[in-house]
Amino acid sequence: MPPLDANGLSFNENWWIQHFNYFKEQGYMMRPRYRPGWKPSYDPEQVLEEVDAEDGQEMIHTDVMDALRMSDSLVVAIKRVKTGEARIATLFSDNTHNRNPRNHCVRLLEVLPVPNEDDLKFLVMVWMRPIMDPRFRTIGEGVQFFKAMIEGLQYMHDSNVAHRDCSLNNVAMDANSMYTRPYHPIEPKKRYDWYGRALHHSCTRRPPRYCFIDFGHSRIYDPTESRPLEYALKSGGYTPPEGLEGIPCDPFATDVFLLGNLIRTSFLDGDPRLHKPSVSGFEFLRPLVTDMIADEPSERPTMDEVSTRFFEIVERLSWWKLRSRAIRNSEVPLFKPFRALYHIFWTASMLVLLKPAIPRPKE
Template identity: 70%
Template sequence: MSMLLCSLCHIWTIYLVTVYKGCRLYSSRPLDAYALDESEEWWVGHFEYLRERGYMMRPRYRPGWKPSYDPKDIDEGMFAEDGQIMFHSAIMDALRISDSLVVAMKRVSTGEDQIAALFSDDAHKSDSRNHCVRIIEALPVPGDDAEKILVMVWMREIMDPRFRTVGEAIQFLKEMVEGLQYMHQNNVAHRDCSKNNMAMEANAMYTRRYHPVCPKKRYDWSGRALHHSRTRCPPRYYFIDFGQSRMYDPSQPRGAEYALKSGGYTPPEGLADTPCDPFSTDVFFLGNLIRTSFLDGDDYMDEPGISGFEFLRPLVKDMVADDPLKRPTMDEVAPRFFDIIDKLPWWKLRARAVKKDEFLLARPFRAVYHVLWTASMMLLLKPAIPSPNLLH
C-alpha cells in the first residue's frame, strides 16, 4: 500500500510541475518517450524538402539531431526544449524562413483540403465574416500523390490565456456565430464544430513568439511568454479541421446526415441514431459550446464555466433543443445574438469574466486590480468588445 501511495504521489508531483511549466504530459509513453517515434521520423525525413520550400523545423526534427538530455530520463526530457514532442502525429510546427512566422503543417489525404481551400481563396478570405482557417499553401508530398501538407498560421487554444472581460468573450462568440453562419450561407456544414475545432490566432498579443508545445514559454525556451490582454491586442478566432465537413449543392435538397460526437458530446439526434439536417447539428454544437464553456461548465473537460453570461441562456436553450426541427437556423441565431449584445451596457461588457470556481478570498484583490486595468484600457480608447484586424 505504501509503495502504491508513493507511486501516486510521484505521478501527481510530475503532473503539477508540468502544469506549472505550461507543458503537456505524455504519461502513456514509456520512459524513452522523448526519443523520436515513427511519426516524428517521417517529418525528419522531409526536413530538407520543407527547408527548400521555406520552412525550418525545430532542432529536434533536423537530421542528425542528438538530444541535449538523457532520452531515458523523463524529467530531463520534460524540461528540455528539444524534448517537446508534437501532440498530434499529423501536425508539425515550423518557422517560415522569410519572416520567422510560426506555422502549422498538417498531413492530409489529397482532397481533404477542398473546403479549407475554398474559404482561403481570394473571393472568401477578404470577407470579415469568414472565420475558417486560412491555408497559406498546400505542398505536395514527394513520392506520395495520396497526401498533401497544408501550411497554416500556428494558433492557440481559445481559452489560453483566459478571458479577462465579458466583452472579450463576446468577441469570440461573435466571430464563431458569424463564421458558422457564413459557412452555412455557402452551403457547407462543419459537422464537428465544438471547442476543440476552434482556434485563436494570437500573435499580436505576444511580445515574443511562444512555443507551440509549451505555449507558456518562449519559442527559444529563454523564459516565460509574456502577453497583452485580448482587449489591448485583439486576437482573431477560426474554425479548423474540416475533415468531417460537407459541401452541398444549393440546387438540390440537403441530405440528412448521422451526427458525430464532437468535443466529448453527442447531440440528441446522435444518441437516437437518427439522421437529420447537418446544419441543425452545427447549431447544437455551437449552442453547447456556450452552455458548457460559459453558462454551466464542462464536465467532460472539468471546466467550471464563467459567471456573467446568463443573458445568453434563452438563445442557447433554443439552440440545444432536443428536437432538431425546433432549433433556429444560423440566419436566425445571428440577428438574435447581435440584438442581445447591442443591448448590453458598457459596464457589463467591461465586467470581469470570473470563473465559477475562483478562490473566494482572491476576488476582492482581483476586482480592485480589474478596475485599475479597465481605467487604463479606457484611457487608451480600447473598445469593450475588441475589434481585431483581418488576417490575410
C-alpha cells in the first residue's frame, strides 16, 4: 500500500487536490475531501474499518475524479487520459456524431488541458454507473441495453473505429434520469448530500442511456487503406481465441467476440469468476451470441449482420415477453410468487402511463 499523509490521503489524491483551484476556475467543484486544507471528520487511523462519513469516500480510480458542475449541480467525472484516447472520445462528441441517435459512445461535456502536461488531457463527462445497477426489471429493459450496444458498436465500425476493449468494464449507464435526487458517486445507494437513500424509478419509467467508455486501446483506421490486423487484448478478464493463439486478427471481428461474450457472461450463462448469476428470459439471443463468439474470427458475423439479425429477433417478441420479468437465477424461490404478483400490478401501472415495453430515452 502506498504511503499516506497525516490525513490519510494518498499521493494520487494529493495530485488532484493540487488542481482544485484549476477545476474551480473551470466551473467544477470537487468534494470536501479533495479541497485544500481538508481535515477528516473521522479518525484516519481506522484504516481497517469502513468509514461511514461522506468525506471518508475515496476516489474509485487514480485517473478519475468526481465533481459537481457549479452551474447546475450535475455530477461529472473528470478523467485524466493520454492525448490519443482524448482524440477518439472527442471524435464521437463532435456536432456530426453527437446528433446521430446510433452513436452510443460517451459524450464529452468538454476537454481541458492538464496544466504543465502536454501529453495529457482532462475529459469531462456525466458521471455514470455500472449497467444493471439498478437491475433490469423486464426483458424489454434488457433489450434496450442490447440495442444500444449493438447499434453503438456498429456505428463505431461504420466510422472506421475499433473499440478493442468492449467488455462489461467499458460500458456504463447514465442513470441520472432515473433518480429523484443525485446519488453519491462513490456510495451510489446514498444521496449525494449523504442524507438518506438515493431513490430511483425503473428503467421503463425513466429510461437511462447506455454508453461505451474508455477508448485507451481503440484505433481509428484509414477507410482508403486495408484495415491492419491487430493482436487481441485481454478484456474484462477474457481473452478472445485469437489472443490465446497469439495470432493477429481483424480488430472488428475481435470486437464482435467481446460484445457477444459480454452478453453471454452477463445474461445467458452468468460469470462464475465474479459469482454473477445468469438472467432468465434472454435465451432468444443464444443463436446470435453463439455465432458472435465463434472461435474462428472469419466465421463471426459483422456488426451489420449482428444488427440485422438482432432487430429481426426483437420484432418477433411479443409485448408480454418484453414486459415479463428478468429473473436472476440466484433469486430465492420462496420470493418468486410474491414478486411475480407485484410485477403484474407494476406492469399494469406502466401500461396506464403508456410506457413502451422497450424503453426509449429522451433525445
